[in-house]
Every structure is written in C-alpha cells, then in structure tokens.
Amino acid sequence: MFKMITRGSVRLVERYLPDPYIFVLLLTILAFICAMIFEGQSPYAVVRMWGGGFWGLLTFAMQMVLVLLTGFMLASTPLVKRWLDNLAGKARTPGRAIVMVSLVGLAASWINWGFGLVVGALFAKALARQVKVDYKLLVASAYSGFLVWHGGLAGSIPLTIATEGHFMQDEMGLISTSDTIFAFFNLAIVVLLFIAVPLVNYWMMPSEKESVYVDPELLKEPEDDPTLSTHRPADKLENNRVISWLVGFAGLAYMFDYFLIQRAGLNLNVINFSFLMLAVVLHGTPRRLLICLAEGIKGCGGIVLQFPFYAGIMAVMIQSGLAASIAEWLTSFATAKTLPFFTFLSGGLINMFVPSGGGQWAVQSPVAVASVAALDADMARTAMAVAWGDAWTNMLQPFWALPILAIAGLKAKDIMGFCVIQLIVSGIIISIGLTWF
DSSP states (O other), X not given: OHHHHHHHHHHHHHHHOOOHHHHHHHHHHHHHHHHHHHSOOOHHHHHHHHHHHTTXXXXXXXXXXXXXXXXXXXXXXXXXXXXXXXXXXXXXXXHHHHHHHHHHHHHHHHHOHXXXXXXXXXXXXXXXXXXXXXXXXXXXXXXXXXXXXGGSTTOHHHHHXXXXXXXXXXXXXXXXXXXXXXXXXXXXXXXXXXXHHHHHHHHTXXXXXXXXXXXXXXXXXXXXXXXXOOOSHHHHHHTOHHHHHHHHHHHHHHHHIIIIISOOOOOHHHHHHHHHHHHHHHHOSHHHHHHHHHHHGGGGHHHHHHHHHHHHHHHHHHHTSHHHXXXXXXXXXXXXXXXHHHHHHHHHHXXXXXXXXXXXXXXXXXXXXXXXXXXXXXXXXXXXXXXXXXXXXGGTOGGGGHHHHHHHTOOHHHHHHHHHHHHHHHHHHHHHHHHHO
C-alpha cells in the first residue's frame, strides 16, 4: 500500500512539476493575482511593489550563497570526502544505503543547511558508486534531511531572535537559543524526524524492476589538473600550504576566542566564517580551494537567478498585506495552546512564496508577536513554528533542492515525488510536537 502511494506520487510529480524557474514565474503571477483580488491592489501598484523589492534582499542572498559555497568547500575537502567514501563502503545493501544517506543528511543539515545539502549530495554519489540502488530515491533521501535545518544550529529564525539588535527586539526582546533550538519540544521533534525520515525513505524503495540506476563511472569526482605548471613563482604560491595555513589557523584562533573567551552566540556570518576557515586549512593549498570553489559555484546558479524573483514576490506579499492576511486568517482560529500549530500551517503556506527563513520571519513576525500578546501564548514556541513551517514545505517547494540537484545531476521532478510523502509524514510529527510536547 505504502509503495503504491509512493509510486503514484512520483508519477504525478514527474508529469506535472515544472522546472524550478518556471515554478517561480508561476508563483509570481499567482502572487500578483491574489494581491489584486484579495487585497484590492491595482496592477500598477503590484508591479511597483514587485520591481521595488526585486533587489531588496541582496545582503541576505549573498549570505545564502556563502552558506552553500562554504558548506560545499568544507564537504569537498579530502578529509571529509575520505570519510564519506569510507562510510559508503559500509553500505552493502540498497536499504542500508538509503538509511545511511538519510541519517547523514539529517545530521549534517542540523549542523548547517548548506553543509547538509552538500554532504548529502556527495554521500549519495559515493554510495551510488559502490551500491546498486535507486539513484532518484537516494538523492531524495539525502534532500529529506533538509527537513531539520531550521530546528538546528544554523536555523536563521532562532539565531536572528537571539541576536542583539534584531529588527523585532523592541516588540519581543531577545530569546535565547536554549528556549528555541535546545528547548525540549524542538529537540523532541528533531529526534522523531531522525527516526521517521530514514524509515519512510526505506519503505519507499521501489522494486528492482522499477528502480533507476546510474553508471558509477559517471559519478566519479574530477581530479586535479596534473598539467598545471609549477615553474612560475605565482604557480608555486598557488600550491603553497603555508599561506593557507597561516590565514586559516588565524581564522580558527579567532573562532576559539569568539566562542570560548567572548562566549558569543551563533549567527549566519559566524557559521560562514567558521566553515570557510576550516575549508582553507583542510584543502591545504590555495589552488585546491579555488578548484573546489569553481565546482561549487555551479550549484549557485539557480539561487542567484531565482532569489531576486522571490524577493519581488516577498515584497508583493508584505506590502500588499497578503502575507499578513494569510497569517491572520489562520491564526484567527487559534487559542494559546494551538497558536503554534496554526502558525506552522501559515508558515508552510507562505514558504511556498517566500522560501527564505529570514525573509519569512520578516513577513510573519509582526503577526506572530501580536498573536502571542493577544492570546498570552509562548513566543519562543510560536517563533519556532514559523521556522518549522518554513522547513516543512521545502519538501514541496523545489527552490532549496537546486544545489543538491546540481551536484547530483538530476531534475526537481526526479526527487520531489518522494519528498511529497515526507511532507505528509513530517507535517504530522511537527504538528504534534509544536502543540503537545
């Protein structure tokens, strides 16, 4: 029964899901129409909102690109890749490969979403080189680990509201990560997903007849160019480990001071800095890092092209009042107990139009704060409901699958049918966790 449902979901998505770029264009048109119909905005006003907001999130977009690139560079270091290859060697059956890639994706995404996407993709390729397993499900399983990112160490909403000077501080104050990321209800959700996601992926395994395999030779990693000259002084500098180590270890010394002496907290810039310095040290030479950078940039194309469109959509959603109307409508059914659940649903819906944790918090935070005040509800739990809503519908919204698809060499339609099943299962788990734990 479960495999039959999965088969139907996969076939439906493969037939009807367009390329993510077409998806964002359709969402743009839908946002225009909804703003005009439900908020009474004129076409001219909507176009002005959209165009005015198109470049409004360049700083945040650059942070997101750096999260991906620094995660990719760290995951592609010889040390991490050897660890992935050795780990892949322990997966001797297709079922074990699916479970292992799910767990690795979950663990890495909990640490950092960019790291999780990259490690998941690279581990999926390492597994496919050693085990005969359905490649589409393998990559989908790696991506399903992304579900936990916003409840993890790099969650942009819990990190934002824990940072001094955040834009809603006057209304809600500072909320420590001990009340969000490390709260019991959040850790319980994470633990349950660590159990459920691998099991669901395992249960979705197609029969050998229906499985899609890939030639292991096509998945080999590119080697360094052996023809590069090292006779020029400049070439020798590019292959000099001392330069990288001096700068890299200086960066790690700063992180030691930042965390252990200053006892400062996590934020996106600190995470990017940490990953970059580790990559500089572990790659050894500047040349190796630059080769890796050139490879990692390929996965950023979809983000660079599509993020401004989502920024434009976000501007329409916010300035027209459409996002607030959606959030207010869903939370209007809530009590103090159920507010996180309805906030989670609204977060999942809004994420389809604004697939950015920071951008989504900008949209939903005024409504969330006002609702918490009116109902005397839990602010930390409600904020995490927005975060989980944002993470949840990424199993349907293909935007953040772009990096892992670029690395794996697949299309969104190849994996999203499996992800829809994870959407349903994880939605139940997160809803229960936010309401009852």
